[in-house]
Amino acid sequence: MTLNSVKALDAVSRIDVTLPTLPSGSSRAYIRHFLRGTSATSYATMVMVGPDGSSSVILERLRNGAETKFSEVPGPKLTAGKAFSLQISAVGTNPVRLGAKVWAAGTSEPSTWSALATDAAAERVTAAGPAGVTLYASKSGSVTPVRFDNLLTASTTTAPSNTPAPSPTPTTSTPTPSPTPVLTDYPGQRLQAGAIAPGNQSYSVPATAKFVATTGSDANTGTQASPLRTISAATKAAGAGGTVVVRGGVYHEQVLIYPHDRLTVEAYPGEAVWLDGSEPVSGWAKSGSVWVRSGWTTSFDASPTYTKGAPDGTTASWQWINPKYPMASHPDQMWVDGAALTQVASRDAVTTGTFYVDESADQLVLGSDPTGRKVEASTLAEAMSIRSKDSLIRGIGVRRYATSVPMMGTVSTYFTGVTLENVTIADNATTGLFIGAADATLRNVTVRNNGLMGIGGNKADGLTARSVLSVGNNSQHFNNAPVSGAFKITTSRNVTVTDSAFINNSGHGPWFDESVYNVTFTHNDATGNLGKGLVFELSDRIIAADNTFIHNADDGVAIMNSGNATIWNNTIAGNGGGIDITEDSRRASDLSLPGHDKRQPLPDPTVPWIVTNVSVANNVVSQSAGEYLLRVADWSREFTGGQMVSQSEGNLFHRASATAPTYVTVWSPQAGAGSKGYPTWDAYRAATGLDASSLLVTGTSPLTSAYQLNSQYASRASSSLPVTAQVAAAAPRLAQGSRILGAGAR
Template sequence: MLSRAKGHAARIAMTLAASVLALASSIVALPQPAAHAEKPHGERLNKKYAVADTDYPVPQSNVLWVSPEGDDGAAGAQNAPLKSVAAAAKKATDGTTIVLKSGVYREPHFSITKSNVTLQAAPHAEVWLKGSDVVGASRWKKDGRVWKVTGDFQNFCHVCTVNPDPRVDGMAAFPEQVFIDDQPLKQVDSKDKVGPGTFYVEDATPTTLKVADDRTKGYNVGKQDSVTYYVGSDPTAGTTEISQRSRAFTSTGSGLAMKGVNVAQFAPNHAWDFNDPRLGKESGPVAVSVNGAGSVIQDGVFAQSSSTGFFFDHAENSRFVNNKVYDNGATGLGGNRTHGTTVEKSVFSASNAAGMEIDGTKCKGYCTVGDVKITHAKDVTFRENVVDYSGRQVSHVDKGKSTPPGFWCDEGCINAVVVNNFFTNSSSAIFIEVSAGGVVASNVIESSGMGITLSGSERVKVYNNTVSRTLASITVNEDERSNGCNAVDANRRCIANESWSQEQHLSWDATKNEVYNNIVSSRPGLNGSRRPWWSYPIRTAGGADEDGSSKLYSNSLFTGLDYNAYYRNGLAGDPYLMTWDTPEGAGKTDVRFSRTKDIAEDSRTDKRIDGLERHALDQFGARSANPFFVKEADGDADFKKSDYHLKAG
């Protein structure tokens, strides 16, 4: 699949007809659902999420069994199980398999420190690690039109955010969570606003900042004392749970295998630096932290964390496979310095459920939320995954403000491979930022705001992708930052070094990229309104680095641009195919090409760039008559209703 496109980069001579055949061979089937069957609804412990029905073999030796009905003083045998995962983790030696029987495990943070430990569900068991506790019906008291409960609940930090000014994130900075029958209630900022589906927390001694708008200056740590919850929906009508713990566990041993274990309703804050009086430094910002190399996480659900659902930290050569990551308050899956790790065959949806600020003009350099966010890593692979927002009606014009980026590689991703994934209704599907090398290939992106974006990145190969009904299909732009520096002072001296990128000698300049053999089809209509300035089938934008080191424009962004296919409804409705930024231009879209033939003929394009779309396809027509696909759905919001295989011939 990739070798054919790589041949284009090697300037293999091809006719236009041969280019179409290459496109036909490169479009592949969408990622398939999980291989395991799901338990019928009536048998499930969780009323919101279905889990995989698994049947892992149990070794004959070095095994510890755990059950919610067990006893931590027991031997850990199948007929004499331990009660807590923490007890099993403490008792485990290298190579131990911990087998969890069906049930909900609600226990404090534990650590797995031994190597090659397996944490797995018993055959056909449904296993949940939950950060919440059940608050029984007898504890709730009616208080006018609401219900309330007072007790020794966790005093969560409301000012522990990534942004130095927590006010930027509003109520999203508050980690508290309430669930009735596993459905979340929404937190509001006063008792007067409590109504059906919402709740308010009254904490008389909260943690505050020493300097009101700057978290970096330290905290006035609040007291761990009585807290009152007010809810507007009847908490006695179902099982009501309140989140009390921030993290399920941390694994530091190499070779962890986590199989068929599900994690939900933990409440981490959004900062790493807060030392909570009760929860310690594990109070944020991830529900599960795997820090050991060679780990495998499979067949689980990671959901309803108030911050990040799962995190790989220095977990080199690990795998995250066949998991479902839903409804987490901020990022679904995060990773840092997790070289060689693969994320595959997993489903991501509804990240940033808490509503963290993701508009770059407001969160500035502290925008961190994505379905998947990877930083400072070599050779990461993201393949055969689904990022699915088909259940949410969002504006495609919103430029990433309504949902977070789907796959976001940032601050020094080196040689990442993003291949054969499916994105639907994503504000920004694939975002490669200030990184280097790698391949973005054979992905299908539909009905989205931004498709593939390369920002301040070099030597990225964009091959064989299908982008349908998406406003800004492919964007390549220069970033004002340079050479691993996130900010400069008035004298253009760096005041925010990014050490990993500097160690790897990354330029953070958009140069030497290749865009071959992609299909850009049928961008969405805007009900007669003017298209946003950033919206083009292919948009290129240059600029000057803020440290004064260089000025790069569209001629510097590419080494190859050819064999792409475009389908538009007509020049009247979609007049521009591509923008070209020049040093002489007045703005970021100072040159706009209407047809592919215009690109190579224009005197302002560098003829050293391979192709310049001399072998492109440039066609027009209605979606119902799409010449490429078996079927392209007609409506902008017709999610998952297209067949993107190419028509015969």
């Protein structure tokens, strides 16, 4: 197989290879990935695979079919059915510097090359040529068909070497903060999280930076005096460790962050940079009660699930589309004088403030008079695909892209070590940001008014989200489940979220689901969301401490089929329910169910999907309505409440009256039986033996309007448990050994 459409000279090329079965008998499989030519004349990395999975990595030159082997080294142990990545790099002409790598696909790329060589011979290959791959087997035995995926060839000026490249000189960020927004509906909220407004950033500009400007040209050199026009061209020109500086303006562009390592893309100091997926629309003609723009051929995928072309689900309460909002998955967007319009399903339904895309007639139909007004529509689907590991994007705004659900995110990355800093992602059709690789960092990021979800992530091991603001997402009103709202992470390990705010999202606040392991969730606010404040589902190990969960429509905190949860020093007030800890029939031992982390041994012993060893301490839980302050229930009737919750002490519970909420707790008293509601404090404590050191207040709330304990109850902190070393390490504002009720002051 040869990629004839792309010819490269100085390049690095990688392909993922899967052997469904290993060679049989005494056969060997030979997989060759080549550059600068064909299978007959080129440079190649070849992997030789034996029946036991042992491998050798060979770096070679082919000239008219004759092989010259530069190096042969032992390769990794390979496994049938598991992909490995095969990479070759060739840079220069006299000499040609070569490198080869092989590693397990989906893991971090090795920092060193498996084999290196320098070719100065007369037979060296000095002409540009395509990349490709070949497969053959030795004559004895057999090899089953091989799967090839993700062939990626990119230009590079960096010759392969195992001498570490110098890191780019760190620059100091001294941004000027924008004014802190105030959410007047819910006093006491900390909303200084999120990005500073585009145009207020101030990052130093390296002398070697490549520049982009709206007045530039991609034929230019990329200097400040001769800027490029597109960010994609600049990232290609910058090279590994380079910096791209974007001058102020609006860029109607789908950006590919080119696959060089350690790229920085940043806005010029004090200038506002926006990637904008919309553009002005003119040429309207009145037609009855509507206005029509003919010749409209822009079309987007409207698939309602992550699988392109698949219909919505049919399982009750597990469909993406809310029947009240049937156009939710249609990414088309329009604005008149900056005000968003609503898309409708037919021409007859068009009225003032709405629009319809008539694909059969190639027409855009508008219900508001466009005369003398600015009309804009989304014409691009994706803003930025970050394909450069260990790279930094900062000071940039992204808005108005018509991203479809299967595209995962308007901004996305599947490469490790990416950092976003002071980035605003707003008013896009579905999900704003998607993280699909390890070790990402989100620092001062705002996701606002995106159609489905603010931030999504999968296989995002080591994700750190600090000072994230997720507000007003799921603006298209998808159902809460299976996906919507503020922030959802699945199938990931070692995730940290801190100093962040999740406000007024039409769905859940932060949601960790489907085999997420080891979450630190501290010093955050989840307020006014139309689902639950925090969801930890089908997962294991979380410390949720020093958070506030205020006025969410459903439970403040929900632990579902998840064990080893430490719920300490949170303020949970005015939600549809208090703390909800539940088990159902799903178990990780059933491999037919979705939600397993297939990177782990299955069933994964670290994430059994069983509620156990939950600790609830030093929380303030205040409810004036709903069914319960605390619920611990196993709907599968396998476990008792005592088996699910190991500790509940030092809490302060508040109910408005003896019947509001209906019960102090709902509890599973014994296996094989249903849950039971306890309307009185004494009955609950007598039945469970828990909360002996806790306090129940009935009547006036113990909280101030800023959701801090009033003076009468602040002194009761002595009844709380001393903050443990584990909790203090996760939530540093809670000093070890201190006695504190609820979340710390904001």
